[in-house]
Amino acid sequence: MRALARAASLLRRAAAAPHHPSGAGLRPAKNLPALCFSGYSTLLAPANEVLIPPELLSSRTVWTPDRELGQYEDLVARVTNFHNEDKGFMVLDGDVFDVPIRKDIVHRVVRWQLAKRQQGTHSTKTISEVSGTGRKPYKQKGTGRARHGTLRSAQFRGGATMHGPKPRSHAIKLQKKVRRLGLKIALSARTAEGKLLVFEDLEVPSHKTKNIVQYISQMEDTKKVLLVDGGDIDKKLKLATQNLHYVNVLPSIGLNVYSILQHDTLVMTRAAINRIVERMHTPINR
DSSP: HHHHHHHHHHHHHHSSOOOEEEESSSETTTTTTTTTTSOOEEEOTTOOOOOOOOGOSSHHHHHHHHTOOOOOOOOOEEEEEOOOOOOOOEEOHHHHHHHOOOHHHHHHOOOOOOOOOOOOOOOOOOTTTEEEEEEEHOOOSSSSSSOSSOOOOOSSSOOOOOOOOOOOOOOOOOOOOHHHHHHHHHHHHHHHHTOOESSOOOOOSSOHHHHHHHHHHHSTOSSEEEEEEESSOHHHHHHHHOOTTTTEEEEEGGGOOHHHHSEEEEEEEEHHHHHHHHHSSSSSOO
């Protein structure tokens, strides 16, 4: 409780200080040592006291011009829900959500993902697999025609395919630390663009699609949304989004670089962020 009280006083002091007029949805948390117990934490605002500075409550989520990206700084993010209600704030771990952007790493991870998901079930028949007789079609000499020993050769109709594809794996190797870094870069890019929204939960009142359409229409500059929950996806949410091509839902265990790049807005719950940070901090088994 002392740590929470100290954090509250620091935030009130930050709110009283002058700030940039444009406001920001995410701010560096340099002065919040008590919040980062294990690299990331959450803090809820009491009902009788407002702990969030006014600039964090701005409807627009933008960065201040003096904010330098990729400094591994912890960030404070506003927590809301589908109804845009104030649910407190959350500290985003700097070594996951504020890493330097490297397009080459993202390119390598995307190539690895697309190559690995290829089925590789393509198959053609060789001369020993096609149906047909093994008899010599006509005698070797005296006909004036080209010599042939079988009608299953590649030049005949219904014959074999020479050097055709066979079932194989298209997967390429990529180090685990590179894959992990690619996910961190994708999350940091969405955070830097102001396109990472933190929700308390993804609860919807019913399975009706019109509810999700209404919630998404309230988001600014949003064309395609990826919803990420900490555990299993709620059945009502799954039914409400399955008929919308611009809304997709994933559990935190399935979050990947390619899915993040395909959606311009990323919505994550508190539980999803905690699980992703825990996954990023787990030592790599060699």
